[in-house]
Amino acid sequence: MLHENILHIRDENGLGTIFNEWQMSFDRVEVSVRDVITERVMQEVIRYNRSASTDKFDLVQPTELERQLNGPGKKRPLVDVDKQIAIALQAFESNGFFIFIGDSQVEHLDDIITIRPQTRVSFIKLTPLVGG
Numbered sequence: 001m002l003h004e005n006i007l008h009i010r011d012e013n014g015l016g017t018i019f020n021e022w023q024m025s026f027d028r029v030e031v032s033v034r035d036v037i038t039e040r041v042m043q044e045v046i047r048y049n050r051s052a053s054t055d056k057f058d059l060v061q062p063t064e065l066e067r068q069l070n071g072p073g074k075k076r077p078l079v080d081v082d083k084q085i086a087i088a089l090q091a092f093e094s095n096g097f098f099i100f101i102g103d104s105q106v107e108h109l110d111d112i113i114t115i116r117p118q119t120r121v122s123f124i125k126l127t128p129l130v131g132g
Contacts, residue, residue, distance in 0.1 A: 005029050005115035008037065010122045026115060033099060034089065034109040036121060041088045045081040097125040 004025040011020040024039055091097060091110060099106050100122040101113055113119065 003104060005031075006117075006119075007031075007113070007115055008118065008120045009040065010120065012122050014124060014126045019121050029115050030112050031115065032109065033092070033111045033113065036099070036113065037088050037109075038085050041085045041122075042081055045084055046077050049078045068100050097123055099123055 005028065007024045007026070009022050009024055012018050024036070024043070026035070026039070030096050092099065092109065102120055106113070113121070
């Protein structure tokens with residue numbers, strides 16, 4: 001029997017307000033930060049591409065060209081998963097968002113997360129100050 005290792009995922013702001021929570025499962029006990037970001041983006045792209053609405057997803061954002069091509073009466077273009085993964089990985093590396101495992105920040109894509117019961121991964125996106 002395949003054992004699933006569950007990560008509890010949260011989207012939070014810098015003040016600790018939780019905006020979204022869900023779970024991701026992996027077939028192994030140890031995953032890298034890169035694995036977590038990649039899996040998250042893949043799941044978001046699948047949901048985005050299947051959705052008929054213009055739902056907003058945190059890490060997956062259509063490019064400007066994809067937005068321009070999405071006019072009234074036109075089918076929304078599909079989002080490129082590989083491009084979105086590259087954008088999300090680059091955003092992590094340039095502090096576009098932070099990841100905490102429990103109360104500890106991870107800083108590198110190759111950092112390893114050991115999945116235990118109730119392992120919590122928080123994606124924290126800071127909001128720029130208005131007028132600053």
